[in-house]
Amino acid sequence: xxxxxxxxxxxxxxxxxxxxxxxxxxxxxxxxxxxxxxxxxxxxxxxxxxxxxxxxxxxxxxxxxxxxxxxxxxxxxxxxxxxxxxxxxxxxxxxxxxxxxxxxxxxxxxxxxxxxxxxxxxxxxxxxxxxxxxxxxxxxxxxxxxxxxxxxxxxxxxxxxxxxxxxxxxxxxxxxxxxxxxxxxxxxxxxxxxxxxxxxxxxxxxxxxxxxxxxxxxxxxxxxxxxxxxxxxxxxxxxxxxxxxxxxx
Numbered sequence: 001x002x003x004x005x006x007x008x009x010x011x012x013x014x015x016x017x018x019x020x021x022x023x024x025x026x027x028x029x030x031x032x033x034x035x036x037x038x039x040x041x042x043x044x045x046x047x048x049x050x051x052x053x054x055x056x057x058x059x060x061x062x063x064x065x066x067x068x069x070x071x072x073x074x075x076x077x078x079x080x081x082x083x084x085x086x087x088x089x090x091x092x093x094x095x096x097x098x099x100x101x102x103x104x105x106x107x108x109x110x111x112x113x114x115x116x117x118x119x120x121x122x123x124x125x126x127x128x129x130x131x132x133x134x135x136x137x138x139x140x141x142x143x144x145x146x147x148x149x150x151x152x153x154x155x156x157x158x159x160x161x162x163x164x165x166x167x168x169x170x171x172x173x174x175x176x177x178x179x180x181x182x183x184x185x186x187x188x189x190x191x192x193x194x195x196x197x198x199x200x201x202x203x204x205x206x207x208x209x210x211x212x213x214x215x216x217x218x219x220x221x222x223x224x225x226x227x228x229x230x231x232x233x234x235x236x237x238x239x240x241x242x243x244x245x246x247x248x249x
Contacts, residue, residue: 023052068126079115
């Protein structure tokens with residue numbers, strides 16, 4: 001049997017704090033995009049906001065079955081949205097793979113494994129009340145990411161339709177896929193920094209406005225919407241998901 005999915009508290013809390021920062025940043029992007037009249041990217045930012053919040057909570061609290069089910073619905077809706085976007089992009093990319101179609105396909109597709117990893121962790125986190133009681137009585141168990149079925153007598157195999165080795169195998173597969181996603185994010189960030197696009201708004205390299213409070217607000221919004229911080233937060237999200245999945249393997 002796998003051990004309880006409880007990471008060391010000195011790692012859980014920093015990762016949770018990082019996800020809180022990520023959630024606040026993506027909330028700020030939603031506000032800044034509205035102020036700047038930007039209509040694209042709302043689905044990405046809202047999805048990352050929800051995922052970051054869910055991961056922060058999972059790292060420091062134990063999810064009951066009802067809470068896990070509610071979060072699964074919240075995560076499942078944008079995951080389905082990106083699956084549909086990927087299917088649509090795949091249809092259109094078939095005619096234009098050499099003219100930007102592949103790029104349009106990769107972007108929504110890299111969101112799908114992140115959503116799948118979140119749903120997988122939430123399903124495993126959906127503990128039954130009967131399974132939660134023994135763990136609550138164990139004073140040596142630290143809070144955060146307490147998963148059912150990781151000790152003898154758990155009901156994970158009944159809830160997932162498989163054995164705990166299958167949970168470990170699935171976790172490792174997702175870790176491998178998310179490592180590829182993280183490598184892509186790191187590569188995009190490196191290129192953005194090298195080409196000095198990391199801190200400028202795409203399509204608006206220069207903000208020609210007079211000095212003043214309005215200009216400063218616009219510059220701040222531009223920094224929030226620039227790809228540098230966004231790619232950094234996505235890289236942090238991928239790394240946190242990998243850490244959480246490794247605890248399950």
